[in-house]
Amino acid sequence: MPTRQWPQPPQRRKSGAGVLGVIGGVLGGLAALFVLLIIGSAMLKSSPGSDTTTPVAIPTYEPSERATHEAEPFPTRTRTREPSREPTREPAEEDDTPVNPPAQVTLNTSLKNNTVYRAGTLPRLNCRAGNVSIFSHSQLKALILKTGRCMDQAWQPILEKQGIRFSPPNYAIAATRGRGACGDYPSAGSMVPYYCPQNNTIYASTGAMARGNGNARGYGQIITWHGGIISMLAHEYGHHVQNITGLMDSWWKSTLDAGSQSGKLALSRKLELQATCFGGMWMRSVAASYPVNTGNRSRLFWFYGQVGDYPGYPRDHGSRTNNNRWFRQGWERNAAYQCNTWMAPSSTTS
Numbered sequence: 001m002p003t004r005q006w007p008q009p010p011q012r013r014k015s016g017a018g019v020l021g022v023i024g025g026v027l028g029g030l031a032a033l034f035v036l037l038i039i040g041s042a043m044l045k046s047s048p049g050s051d052t053t054t055p056v057a058i059p060t061y062e063p064s065e066r067a068t069h070e071a072e073p074f075p076t077r078t079r080t081r082e083p084s085r086e087p088t089r090e091p092a093e094e095d096d097t098p099v100n101p102p103a104q105v106t107l108n109t110s111l112k113n114n115t116v117y118r119a120g121t122l123p124r125l126n127c128r129a130g131n132v133s134i135f136s137h138s139q140l141k142a143l144i145l146k147t148g149r150c151m152d153q154a155w156q157p158i159l160e161k162q163g164i165r166f167s168p169p170n171y172a173i174a175a176t177r178g179r180g181a182c183g184d185y186p187s188a189g190s191m192v193p194y195y196c197p198q199n200n201t202i203y204a205s206t207g208a209m210a211r212g213n214g215n216a217r218g219y220g221q222i223i224t225w226h227g228g229i230i231s232m233l234a235h236e237y238g239h240h241v242q243n244i245t246g247l248m249d250s251w252w253k254s255t256l257d258a259g260s261q262s263g264k265l266a267l268s269r270k271l272e273l274q275a276t277c278f279g280g281m282w283m284r285s286v287a288a289s290y291p292v293n294t295g296n297r298s299r300l301f302w303f304y305g306q307v308g309d310y311p312g313y314p315r316d317h318g319s320r321t322n323n324n325r326w327f328r329q330g331w332e333r334n335a336a337y338q339c340n341t342w343m344a345p346s347s348t349t350s
Contacts, residue, residue, distance in 0.1 A: 053325040056338075056348050105163035109246025111254065111270075116245040117337035119158040122285035125150055129290050132226045134219070137175040140206045140226070144173055147230050147286075148202075151237045154285050158336075159245070169240040170201040177205055191216045193232060195239035197248055202236045223303045227296055231283050231303075231327070238278030242271065268316040270341040270349050273326040276304070276318075277339035280330025301328060319350055 107115045127150035132139045148171060156166045172180050179185070182196035185203035191213040193204035205213070209229050212218035219229050242248045251271050258264045283292060283300065292300065304327040308320040317323070325348060330339055341349050 053321060053328060056325065056329050056344050107163060107246065109250055111247060111250045111342040112340065114245055114247055114250075115162050115164060116159070116241065116247065117340055118162050119164075119336040121334045121336075122154045122158065122281050124288065125154055125286050126289045127153075127286040129226060129230070134206075134210045134224065134226050134229055137206045140210065140229070141173045141175075143226060143230065144204065144206075144233055145171060147233065148237070150286060151234065151282055154282055155237070155241060159241070164245055167200070167244060169195070169237065170199065172201055172203045174205050174207075176207045178203070186213050189214045189216055191218050193236050195236045195243075197239070197243045200240060200243065202233065202240070204233070204236075222306055223299055225296055225299055227283070227290065227292060227300060228303050231279055231300060234279035234282040235275045237282065238275030239271075241278055242275060247271075247274075265314055265316050266346070266349070269318045269322075270344075272317045273322060273349055274339050274341040276323055277326040277330035277341070278336075280327040280332075281334050281336070281339065282330075284331045284334050297331075300331075304328070315350070322348055322350060 109115070127147060129143060129147070132143045134140050148169070152168045156168075159166050172178060172185070174185065177184060177186060180196060180201060180203050181199045182194065182203070185194065186192065186205045186208040187194070191205070191208035191211075193202060193209065195202050207213075208216075208218065209232075210218050210220040212221065219232065222228070239248070242251070248271070251267060255264050255267050258267060283290075286292070287297070301324065305320050305324040308323045309315045309317050318326070326339070326341065
């Protein structure tokens, strides 16, 4: 794998532009920040990964209450609840009843107490994968798009219930390679899909994911069952959830403010491991219908013991042990607040 450079974040703008505006202006040079879930260990000979990691003890708390160690004031976003979609009807007679203004919803967009942590569990969904070969571009692309719609169906109701405005991500799926708003996909020497917050798009190359790209081995050389790749797309969808809930904004602000490289890397690992936990939640929500039988569940847990930071490169995605731990956390605990990596012990996000 070619050396991956960790780009320095740009200077903070003094204007009032939002953080996503900053991200949009620099993403051409910072695409590596959003190439998500690097398979470093895939280049090593497969070694037994842990599938017995201990779940993380995340305290049950009310997300609207700011943690005492969180900076004042915590970020918020105020929006108006959507008007009713009921068809309008002419009143039978003059109605002098005062019309109340739409309710205002104040969302907490901070890392530790984000409104998303109120969302609870993902509903059980009927999302059957069928018999799909990951080595067929047309079959794998169709499965990615189908399961993407299932992810919409899972996340939309629980987010909207909390007043979070939902919009689905876009997809750009190539057989070999392409170029998008965040650069080439796959990136040079990489085969991973990635989420681009500049245009809310998940980019992926089916050929690279299945067979590899250059010196980077493909997922198909680690796990041939399509659930492995789909779980990675669920991770990327997790980044979309982070984006529309304000988590990614808050992460980027914290990254700009971090005074050391190690601090920036620690923040990156928490962002990535949280997305992995969100991915685990979704895989559990479709386990009965996909289906994920006992054998494939064991394969998934083993798979997440093989992915993570590559020795000698920036520790920006978390160790193999912790990738396994947070995927299992999402699968076994299946509650949004259980994916709060920002409140977890540092040993679980290393």
